[in-house]
Amino acid sequence: xxxxxxxxxxxxxxxxxxxxxxxxxxxxxxxxxxxxxxxxxxxxxxxxxxxxxxxxxxxxxxxxxxxxxxxxxxxxxxxxxxxxxxxxxxxxxxxxxxxxxxxxxxxxxxxxxxxx
Amino acid sequence: xxxxxxxxxxxxxxxxxxxxxxxxxxxxxxxxxxxxxxxxxxxxxxxxxxxxxxxxxxxxxxxxxxxxxxxxxxxxxxxxxxxxxxxxxxxxxxxxxxxxxxxxxxxxxxxxxxx
Numbered sequence: 001x002x003x004x005x006x007x008x009x010x011x012x013x014x015x016x017x018x019x020x021x022x023x024x025x026x027x028x029x030x031x032x033x034x035x036x037x038x039x040x041x042x043x044x045x046x047x048x049x050x051x052x053x054x055x056x057x058x059x060x061x062x063x064x065x066x067x068x069x070x071x072x073x074x075x076x077x078x079x080x081x082x083x084x085x086x087x088x089x090x091x092x093x094x095x096x097x098x099x100x101x102x103x104x105x106x107x108x109x110x111x112x113x114x115x116x
Numbered sequence: 117x118x119x120x121x122x123x124x125x126x127x128x129x130x131x132x133x134x135x136x137x138x139x140x141x142x143x144x145x146x147x148x149x150x151x152x153x154x155x156x157x158x159x160x161x162x163x164x165x166x167x168x169x170x171x172x173x174x175x176x177x178x179x180x181x182x183x184x185x186x187x188x189x190x191x192x193x194x195x196x197x198x199x200x201x202x203x204x205x206x207x208x209x210x211x212x213x214x215x216x217x218x219x220x221x222x223x224x225x226x227x228x229x230x231x
Contacts, residue, residue, distance in 0.1 A: 004158070032218050043120065043222035044159070044207070051218075089158050093218045103149075103172065104220065106158030 002027040006090050006107035013080055013114050021075040021110045023064075023090035031092040033057075033066050033073040034104070038087045047075075047088070080114045087111050118142070120223035122208050128229045129198045137193045137226045139208030147211040148191050149220060150183055154204045162206075165191060198230045 007022040025031065035047040035057070048057030053068035062077045073090060090107040121140040129135050141148050147166055151159035152175075161175040167188035176183070180199075185191040195202055205227045209220035 034218050041224070043224045044209075044220075045222065046219045049218050091158075091218075103161050103164060104159075104218070106160070108156065108158045 002031065002092060002094070002105045004090050004092055004105055004107035006088075006110050008108075008110070010111035010113060013112070015082055015114055015116050016079045017114075019075070019077040019080045019084075019112070021088055021090075021112070023073045023075065023107060025071050025073065025090075025092050027071075027092055027094070027105075029094065030068075031094055033064070034091045034093070035062070035064055035073070035075050036089040036091055036106070038089070038109075040086070044089065080112075082114045082116055085112055085114045120208055120210055120221055122206075122223035122226050124226060125224065126227050126229075128231065130231055131198060131200060133198055134194065134196045135198055135228060137195075137206050137228070139191045139193070139210075139223060141189065141191070141208070141210030142212075142221055143189075145210035145212050145221070147213060148185055149209040149211075150191070150193050151207040151209065152177075152204045153207055153225070159207050162193070195228075198228075200230050203228055203230045 003026045005024050032051045034049045036044045037047045038044045048059040050057040050066035056065045064073050064075045087109045089109045091104045123138045150162040153159045163183045164172040165185040180196045182194045205225040207225045209222045
C-alpha cells in the first residue's frame with residue numbers, strides 16, 4: 001500500500017537558519033503530494049502541494065519539488081522564523097482524477113522548533 | 117464559526133464505556149473525513165462521507181467503531197466498549213469538493229483517553 005516516510009525529529013534551529021525536512025513516499029501510479037502544518041493549538045492546514053512530477057509547490061517562503069525519480073518531496077525554507085515552529089506532515093493522495101476523493105496517507109510528522 | 121468544530125475536545129473514558137465524538141464541518145462542505153492520530157504518529161484514515169453517504173469505511177479498526185452523517189452535515193463517530201488502544205486524537209476534516217484536491221480543512225481534534 002501507499003506510505004510516506006519523513007525524517008525523524010525534533011528539529012531545532014536558530015532564527016534565519018536554512019530548513020530541510022526530508023520526505024519520501026511509496027505509491028502506485030502518480031500520487032499528488034502535500035505538506036500540511038499544525039501550529040500549536042490549531043488544526044492541520046495545507047501548506048503547499050504538487051500534483052505531478054517536477055512541479056514545485058510554494059507558500060509562505062516554503063518550497064517542495066515533486067521528484068518522481070527519487071520518490072521525494074523535501075520541504076525547504078531559506079530563513080526560518082520563530083513563528084514557523086510547528087509540526088509538519090508530508091502526505092500523499094492517489095491521483096485518480098475524478099474517481100479519487102482525497103483520502104490522504106500521512107507521514108509521522110516532524111516537530112520544528114525555532115529559537116530567537 | 118468559520119472552521120471545522122469538534123466536541124468534546126477532551127474525553128476520558130473507562131475501559132468498556134461507549135463514547136460519541138461530534139464534528140461540525142464547514143457549512144456547505146460535501147466531503148467529510150475522520151482520521152485517527154496516535155501519539156507521535158501521523159493521522160490515519162478511518163472513514164469518508166460524501167453528503168450523507170458513507171462511501172468508504174475501510175479504515176475503521178473494528179466493528180466497535182461506527183460513524184454517521186444522517187443529514188449530510190454534522191457527523192458523529194461512536195466507539196463502543198472502548199479499549200486502551202483506542203486512546204488517540206480523532207480528527208475530523210471537510211472539503212467542499214467531491215473530487216481529489218488534497219485540501220482538507222481539519223478541526224482541532226477530540227483527544228480520547230481510555231483508562
